[in-house]
Each structure stands twice: as C-alpha cells, then as structure tokens.
Amino acid sequence: MSQTTLDAPTATARSLNDKLVAARTASLTLATANADQKNAALEAIAAAVAGGADRILPANELDLANGRENGLSTALQDRLALSAARLTALAEAVREIIGLVDPVGESVRGRVLPNGVRIDQVRVPFGVVGVIYEARPNVTVDIAALALKSGNAVVLRGGSAAENTNAVLVSLIQDALTSVGLPADSVQTIDEFGRDGARDLMQARGLVDVLIPRGSANLINTVVAESKVPVIETGAGVVHVFLDESANEQWAVDIVHNAKVQRPSVCNALETLLVHRDAAARLLPPVLAQLRSSGVSIHADDETRAIFADAVPATEEDWQTEYMSLDLAVKVVADIDEAMEHIRIYSTHHTESIITNDLSNAERFLNEVDSAAVMVNASTRFTDGGEFGFGAEVGISTQKLHARGPMGLPELTSTKWLVRGSGQIRG
C-alpha cells in the first residue's frame, strides 16, 4: 500500500517504549487532577477541534486521496471523511463530556470494621488506556476526551488510513492540554510505528493497564488472541428478536422495523428474526411486508417462505452473519425453547428481545438468555450508552469481565481500597 504522509507535527525520535513510559508518568498527574482541571482541558480541546479546520481538513484530504488510490471502500471513505460540520459536531460531543460527573473518587462502598478500622472502596483511573481502532478519526477525539475525563492517559493506535488526520488531531489535543497545564503526553498516537506498534502495545503489560479494540470482528479477535494486556472486548452483534405466540401484532411490526431499519450499520441492529410457529401466519405477513417496504432483503427458512414468498432461502451462514445492512435472516421455531436454543448457538451475547404477552415466557427469556442486554417488548436499538442515560459511550462490552453492555465513564475506572486505622493490628 502506498502512503503519502504529511510532515507529521507529532513526529519525534521517541521509541514506542519511551512513549509508553511518558504516558505512565502523565497518568500520575492525571490521576490526581480534579474535575475543574480536566474540564478545562476538554473545553480547550473542543475549541481546538471546532477552530482547527484549516489544519485538520487538509490532512484529512490527504488521507482520503491515499484511500482512493489504495481502493478504500466508499463506506470506509465516508467514515474517514471530516467536514466543517463534522468538526463542529465532534467539538459538541467533547463539550457534552464536560457536563458528566467525574467518576474518580466516587465511593463504591465503605464501612467501619469491628476493630475501628475504616475501609472505603473508591474509583480510581486505570492509569494508561490503549485503544486500537480503524479509520475513524472521530474516535481519536471521542476516546481521548472520555479517557481524560476519567483521569486516564491514552495511547492511540488508529488505522493507517487516517494517519495524517489523527496526527493533526493529537497535536491539537496536546497543545490544548499544555495550555491548561496538564501533560501533553496524556494523549499520544503511536501510528508512526505501524503494525509493529500495535503488536508492541499488546505486549506492554505493566505499562498499559487496559486495551480497548474498536472496529471489525477481525481486529477485535486479533487483539483478544494476542494481547497480554487485559482487554475490554467491544464485540459484534448478531442480535435476535423472538416473536412469541402471544406477541402484539403492532408491537411486533414496529419493533422489528425499528430494530432492523433505523440504523442497520450498528451493532445493536437486528440481524435474525425468530417466530413462534403458531403465530407465523398471523405475524410474518405484516412484519415482513413492512420491512420490504423499507427495502429489507429477507433471507428465510422454508417455513417462512411458504408464508411470505418474497424472500431468498437462508443458509447456515445467514444465522451466523452480522449483516450490518438492510438484510434480515428469518426462521420459524416450534416454541420459546427452540428460540432460546437458536440464540444459544448463534448469538454473540450482545442484545436479544422477546415480543410477548406471556408473563412466564417473558421471565424465562430474561433469566435464561445470556446476553449483555435481554429485553421484553422493546427495540434492540436501546442498547446504547446515550439511551441508558450515561451521557456518553465508551463502547458496548460483550465480555463478562469488568463491564458488560454499554460502558460509560465509570467503566473506564478501576477501584482501590482506602484503609484508615489508628494503630490496629490483626489478632
């Protein structure tokens, strides 16, 4: 792949290890910075992004030109492209983080032991957060702002396709940090080290406290497999809706349409619809007709196609696929047990929803389906930090350790125990 590179403003002779050590040092300052200081940095960053079009857009143009030359898909070019309007929106997103409560120092629990020793579990920053992501320069600004607000230094490895844009953005962020007296090394890019940099970042246990991969399933699987640094997996969503025998027809039509069509390219969008056999003739025609009117392609099993002919035959691969497009897999099942068995086999444990009026089936679904979010009579599109009221979202975790489901600022922190005594010893 050929790459034209700007004379990158952040280029230095520092090794990757030097950069990680510098991040660790910066994290010590950030860990004790108060919310006023961190918010001042965020305001300076927002202003720099909003007012930085003359530096950011030419770098972005260069990345886009490289992308076109290297055959970057139109979808990826769209994700990569910035404009004055997108910069304004990006700055606004940073300003929204200013309004969020600082999680650092929050008391999780505490008590006085019988011997008079007081113990308090409080939130503290992780320290250094590593992020590996693909050609989305908005992630550079978003994740830097979220990490700073939660008191963490951040080391960014973006895709090479956005390298020039990210270099300018990080340079602007570092200037903003310096302007309010916080260390510039709090936010760094390691894009200049290419793939080796990503590999070394994954080995940097002890220097990097947690690694967050954001992007394709392939990227995430690589990081999960290779990283010695603990990983928070923000995974794919093969999301299911099950229409139970007693499902309200209007709710079924509305929820399935909303879950599939409102924004098909995101991880909480519907991918597979399961329908109770005894409700198939009643529900499939209106539900699928509504989808077809919005241009959805139906990939269906034989039973579905016997009821609704405007569909292509589904294969085994369809049940495994996160389309992220206007495609939907549809299958008729005997009952809730077969529905939950299908979900057990094919779900990526992101979000599943049952549409039902049967109380015991609703409770069984909630209790027995093992996903980050399990819903009754609601659109899967609600699995979202903004919708959940977190104000901002770090990503949606599909792993079970540390965080599960939408992650807000508290999920970017660890805890420690503060123990205050007056000479007590253990008996």
Added chain:
Amino acid sequence: MSQTTLDAPTATARSLNDKLVAARTASLTLATANADQKNAALEAIAAAVAGGADRILPANELDLANGRENGLSTALQDRLALSAARLTALAEAVREIIGLVDPVGESVRGRVLPNGVRIDQVRVPFGVVGVIYEARPNVTVDIAALALKSGNAVVLRGGSAAENTNAVLVSLIQDALTSVGLPADSVQTIDEFGRDGARDLMQARGLVDVLIPRGSANLINTVVAESKVPVIETGAGVVHVFLDESANEQWAVDIVHNAKVQRPSVCNALETLLVHRDAAARLLPPVLAQLRSSGVSIHADDETRAIFADAVPATEEDWQTEYMSLDLAVKVVADIDEAMEHIRIYSTHHTESIITNDLSNAERFLNEVDSAAVMVNASTRFTDGGEFGFGAEVGISTQKLHARGPMGLPELTSTKWLVRGSGQIRG
C-alpha cells in the same frame, strides 16, 4: 517424574472439549438454581468431605508418597497433606459459605427511562470458571463451593502432585451434586490431561468465561501470558510499610511486627520497610529489636546498618523480593516522595501502609499510591476477604480490571441488563 495413580473414580474417556461443553451445559442449570438448591449442594459436599476420610486420606497418602519419591519440598508436602482434622476444617469452611448471601440476581442499579422503558442491571454467574492451581487440595473444595454458590460451573486443573487426592474430592463433590439434583458436571477436574490440559483450558475462549490462576508467581505469569480466556490475576505481594517522620513509636513497633511476623508466608505480609531519615534513629532501634526477638532476619541499606548493626547488607534483589519468610528488607528514605517513588518502582500493587500523624502526608499516600489497598496506621495483614467482612475469599486480585483487592462472591459474577418495555421503539 514418576507417578503412581489410583484407579481414579472420575476417569472417563471424555475429551477435554467434551468436558468443557458439559460444564457449559451444567452452567445453564446452575445459573437459574436458587439459593436453597445451591445451599443443599454445599451441605451435601460438606458432609461428604467431613465423612470421606476413608477414601480421601489413602489417595492423599499416595500423592504424598509420590511427592517424597519425586523430591517434593517439605513445605509443599505440608500444603498437600490432609488429615481428619483438616477435613473437618474444610467441611466447616464450606458450611460457612452456606450462610453467605447469594449474589446472583442482586440488583446493581436500575431506573425507568423517559420513554417508560425500565432498565435493571443485575448480577448473573460468569458461566464456566476455570481454575489453575498447585498442590493444595483444600483449594479444590474451597473454590468449588464458592463457584457453586455464585451459580458457576467450575473446571479444575490442580497440580499433578495432588492428582489422586483431587480425583477423590471431585468424585465426592459430584456425588453430592447428584444427590440434590444438580448436574455432576458442575464441578470437574481435568488433571488427567496433564500440562496439555492446562494449555487447552487457556485456549478455550467461548467455552470458559474466566480463568483464575492460584499459586506461584511463575504459574500466574504463564497463565497471564498464554491465556486467551480473560484472567483474574491474584498476584504476589511485595508489600511496603513507610514509617513517616511523625510516626507514633508504639504503632510503628506493633504494626511492623504484626505485618511481618503474624503469618509471614502470605501475600499481605510485609516485605520492605521504609523509614523517614529524620525518624530513623528514633524508630529503627525499637522496631527492628522487636522483629529480631521474633527471629526476623534484617536485610538493610547502609544507613539502617549504621543505626542497627544486626543486619546483612541489602542488594537490589532484596527490594524486588517477596520473601514469604521471616526476612525483611529495610531502607532509609529522605521523605515521603522518595518512599512513594520506591513503592512505584518495586511494589506489586497489593498493599502499602504509611504510619504517620501528618494529615497531609496521610492523604497524599492514600491518593498517590496505586495499590489494591492503601492504608494509614493499620497492619497490611488486614487486606483479606475475611477481615473485610466478605465471609469468604476467592483470592486477592492485583489487577485493575473487574476486581481489585480481596474478592468475595460478587466478584465471581458478571452482570446483565434486563430491559422491560411495552412496545417502545427508538426515535
């Protein structure tokens, strides 16, 4: 290494993968078992252990004979050895877990969104927990009981030195599970697969939800480096106490003695003592004399040895060592900054304590030292699930993800979001 093996009661022709799939299936039943069912299983296990001496002790004798033949150290032989009294104590420990609150289903937080959708974050079991540990058969029973109470299936890989003992214990536990109608596959050993079994367990992402290594630093480092399954690291403790200039002499003497001598072989025991230069002449003679009277060997820097001659010179290695014995490293420092700098370099982030009467130094130490437990005027021996009031302890986490410090039953759970609507879609 030669090994004599009993005709193991659990020996089957099942492959490791079959066993993990069986554990996953069992976990689905356990996840919805209520506390009464799980407590009945624990009572049956306690009775089987307390009454199982005739099967357990001969197997243990065989392991001990193998151990002596293979040159197992006396310390490890002691850890391996069971007796009627130890079995009674082990059963008692299981019965204590019956009395603990079931963490499954506990509501962490919840609210109603503006659109009327109710969201609740509740605790759920991980699913399948893998444990890799060394020749301690008590861990087999302990961790099985803790995993069951928190609704998890558990796959155990103990050391080959305890293979016969563990096989009998797991067989008794499985019979106890069957007797109360819970799946026998809820608790399984994979000892028969040897080192390959441990390696395969670390690769079993998707079948095993979390892996907990318990044992030597070497074992833990191997698991952390090689595992694709998320790991909870229960690490070593190079634990520090810093005697500040204003430290109360009696507290210093009592806390240092307690932290070093009460149980030197555990991870929360003191390993390095730091002393403020301006207090060294006042504090070191009484503190170190008290330690020497209990047989502690002092490894000290030159400044300490100028004040207290009964010490050997400390080397760089002493600052890095978790002795787990009646040895202590001692160093004089200029002030709290040098003390915290030393801790930053050498601490394993387990527990550190400052003895001081200076309020601002106490607060600085609490805020700036980055360890699982940070203390003022208390013995480091308090970092313990029992002391913190958890009733039982899964281990002490020294990582920052998911759990940090003493882990109780809630730390053996994940969460999921339950979302209840009435037809809502996203606008």
